[in-house]
Amino acid sequence: MADVLPNDYVAVMGELQRLAGALDRHPAAVDRIGWWWYPEHRKRPPVATDGVYVILLDTAIVLFNSGHDRLELTLNVAWCSALTVNAAVEVACWCPQDHNMHQVRSESWTVDTSHDLADGFAAGTTMLTNVLDSGRFDPGAWRLTAGLPDAPPQAR
Numbered sequence: 001m002a003d004v005l006p007n008d009y010v011a012v013m014g015e016l017q018r019l020a021g022a023l024d025r026h027p028a029a030v031d032r033i034g035w036w037w038y039p040e041h042r043k044r045p046p047v048a049t050d051g052v053y054v055i056l057l058d059t060a061i062v063l064f065n066s067g068h069d070r071l072e073l074t075l076n077v078a079w080c081s082a083l084t085v086n087a088a089v090e091v092a093c094w095c096p097q098d099h100n101m102h103q104v105r106s107e108s109w110t111v112d113t114s115h116d117l118a119d120g121f122a123a124g125t126t127m128l129t130n131v132l133d134s135g136r137f138d139p140g141a142w143r144l145t146a147g148l149p150d151a152p153p154q155a156r
């Protein structure tokens with residue numbers, strides 16, 4: 001994490017590592033979680049325009065994967081117009097037009113200070129932990145709640 005955190009935020013590295021470690025060790029996440037780091041994105045992009053989304057680090061926890069259908073939890077720290085923590089529940093798309101994945105729950109926290117980063121990361125890991133605790137790992141149930149078309153029976 002030291003390779004990827006911008007200098008302004010290294011003060012909270014220990015806190016982020018603690019939160020990430022707790023997520024790693026969650027019984028429902030063990031063996032399903034992956035982390036990716038992008039040290040080349042450590043520096044704030046020169047032109048931070050809306051819509052630009054440069055990921056510093058991200059994680060995915062794949063809770064369901066049948067080969068056709070999928071449910072995963074994602075969390076990332078990225079340069080958007082500002083530094084942002086983003087967390088989401090994502091399910092495979094079964095619309096007539098393929099969108100690949102849909103975010104059926106998502107939240108973002110804009111970061112200014114290192115405290116904001118620790119707070120946003122804590123809020124994001126809490127959101128993911130709540131889903132891990134809930135045992136709601138059926139992508140069809142999430143699609144139903146979100147009003148999205150569900151997978152055909154043969155794909156489940």
Ligand SMILES: [Zn+2]
Nearest residue numbers: 093094095099
């Ligand atoms: Zn779709």
